[in-house]
Structures are given as structure tokens and as C-alpha cells.
Amino acid sequence: MSGRVCSAAPGADGISLRAENISFHYGAGKPVLEDFSADFACGEITALTGKNGCGKTTLARIIMGILVPDSGSVKLGKEDLAGLSLAERGARIGYVMQEPSRQLFSATTAEEIRFGLDNKVKKGLMTAEEARARAEDAMKNFELEKYRDAFPLSLSAGERQRVVLAAVMALRPSFLILDEPTSSLDKKRKSALYETLLRIKEENGCGTILITHDRAFAALAADREIVMPGGGRNV
Numbered sequence: 564m565s566g567r568v569c570s571a572a573p574g575a576d577g578i579s580l581r582a583e584n585i586s587f588h589y590g591a592g593k594p595v596l597e598d599f600s601a602d603f604a605c606g607e608i609t610a611l612t613g614k615n616g617c618g619k620t621t622l623a624r625i626i627m628g629i630l631v632p633d634s635g636s637v638k639l640g641k642e643d644l645a646g647l648s649l650a651e652r653g654a655r656i657g658y659v660m661q662e663p664s665r666q667l668f669s670a671t672t673a674e675e676i677r678f679g680l681d682n683k684v685k686k687g688l689m690t691a692e693e694a695r696a697r698a699e700d701a702m703k704n705f706e707l708e709k710y711r712d713a714f715p716l717s718l719s720a721g722e723r724q725r726v727v728l729a730a731v732m733a734l735r736p737s738f739l740i741l742d743e744p745t746s747s748l749d750k751k752r753k754s755a756l757y758e759t760l761l762r763i764k765e766e767n768g769c770g771t772i773l774i775t776h777d778r779a780f781a782a783l784a785a786d787r788e789i790v791m792p793g794g795g796r797n798v
């Protein structure tokens with residue numbers, strides 16, 4: 564799969580996402596990340612694993628631009644993401660938090676999926692017709708049509724996760740970060756998530772960073788694994 568061209572990438576074909584020499588500490592605490600580097604290929608699912616507290620979620624937040632590293636950079640292909648706004652990063656890299664409910668803020672599923680697309684329309688990056696078509700497409704792909712008018716927070720954990728995934732994937736990101744996506748899913752829903760990730764990989768050529776403690780799911784879904792150092796008992 565490596566070397567595959569990311570059809571979904573906005574202006575960045577055949578790219579990898581690279582965290583380069585990242586160091587980070589919270590407040591007066593000891594460093595969580597020290598000179599950490601990792602490469603994530605497009606068209607591949609990379610499991611990002613490591614002990615509790617080793618900094619997986621912190622790295623995800625740094626990649627998304629929510630946290631600023633003490634040193635180091637995040638690059639998508641040759642593009643250093645430091646100069647981009649949160650929204651611009653979000654259009655390139657989709658992020659599904661461990662608690663997807665935290666990302667849901669709209670009154671209906673349809674509005675939730677339209678939100679990022681409508682922003683693109685406002686900025687003149689997409690026509691209203693294209694936004695409508697993409698939203699419909701996402702709703703169909705993630706089997707959410709019957710929940711179109713439902714209040715997203717009233718849905719089940721698996722459905723809420725699908726709403727966030729649909730909203731994120733509608734923006735056609737080059738990369739997707741999923742933080743502990745199986746933690747609240749039963750066996751059937753895990754299997755459905757696996758099918759979804761395969762589809763995203765095959766159809767969108769999107770690279771996925773799968774942060775997980777779920778060994779079985781990582782073994783099933785991931786093409787590769789990066790184990791982060793640190794964390795564990797003393798955290």
C-alpha cells in the first residue's frame with residue numbers, strides 16, 4: 564500500500580504525515596514527549612500504541628494543532644502545518660476523539676455533517692450544491708439517513724461515532740486520527756468499524772492513525788504499528 568497516491572488529499576499527493584523531533588510538556592510537569600518522531604503513510608492504517616500516559620493523545624492534539632509543541636514540527640508531505648489555522652488542519656486531518664460526544668454540537672445529524680462543509684461554502688472553497696451532495700453521500704456511506712433529523716447526542720455510542728466520522732470524512736481529509744475508537748463498542752460494532760476503516764482506506768486512500776490499547780483490533784485492522792516509549796506505572 565505504501566506509495567499510494569492519496570486521491571483525497573487537498574493538493575498533496577502521495578504524502579505522508581510526519582511528526583518530527585517533537586518535544587512537549589504540560590505546565591511545570593516533566594516532558595511527555597522528548598524528541599519523538601514518527602511517519603504515517605497515506606493509504607495505510609498505523610496503530611499508535613504504548614502504555615497509559617505515554618503521550619498518544621497528546622501527540623494527536625499536537626498533530627491537530629490543539630497543542631503547540633515546545634520544539635519539533637508536523638508535516639503533511641512537504642507542508643509544515645505550523646502556519647495553518649485549526650480549521651485548515653481539520654480539513655486536512657480528521658480527528659475523532661475518544662469521546663466523540665464532545666465533538667457533537669448540532670441539533671440534528673444532518674446539520675452536524677453540514678457544518679464543516681458549509682464553512683467551506685462560506686469561504687468560497689466549495690459550491691452549496693457540492694456541499695449538499697457530499698453531506699448526502701456521507702450520510703449514505705455511514706448509514707445515517709434514518710437519523711438525519713435526530714439529535715446526535717440522543718444516538719447510541721456507535722451511531723455517535725459514525726456521525727463524527729461522517730462529518731470528518733465529508734471534508735475528505737488526507738489523514739484520519741481515531742483515539743481509542745473501540746473503547747465503547749461491542750463486538751458487532753467493532754466489526755462494523757473495521758469494515759468502515761477498510762472502506763475509507765480503499766476508497767479515499769486516506770491514511771489512518773489508530774490510537775488503541777485494543778490489541779486484537781490493532782492486529783486485525785492495522786498495516787503497521789508504532790509503539791510510543793514511556794508512560795506506565797509512574798504516570
Ligand SMILES: Nc1ncnc2c1ncn2[C@@H]1O[C@H](COP(=O)(O)OP(=O)(O)OP(=O)(O)O)[C@@H](O)[C@H]1O
Pocket residue numbers: 589590592595613614615616617618619620621622794798
Ligand atoms: N491537560 C493536561 N495537563 C497536565 N498533564 C496532562 C494533561 N493531559 C495529559 N497529561 C499528562 O500527560 C501524560 C500523557 O497523557 P496522554 O493523555 O497523552 O497519554 P495517553 O498515551 O493518551 O494515555 P492513555 O493510553 O491513558 O489514553 C500523562 O502523564 C498525563 O497525565
Ligand SMILES: [Mg+2]
Pocket residue numbers: 619620621742
Ligand atoms: Mg489517550
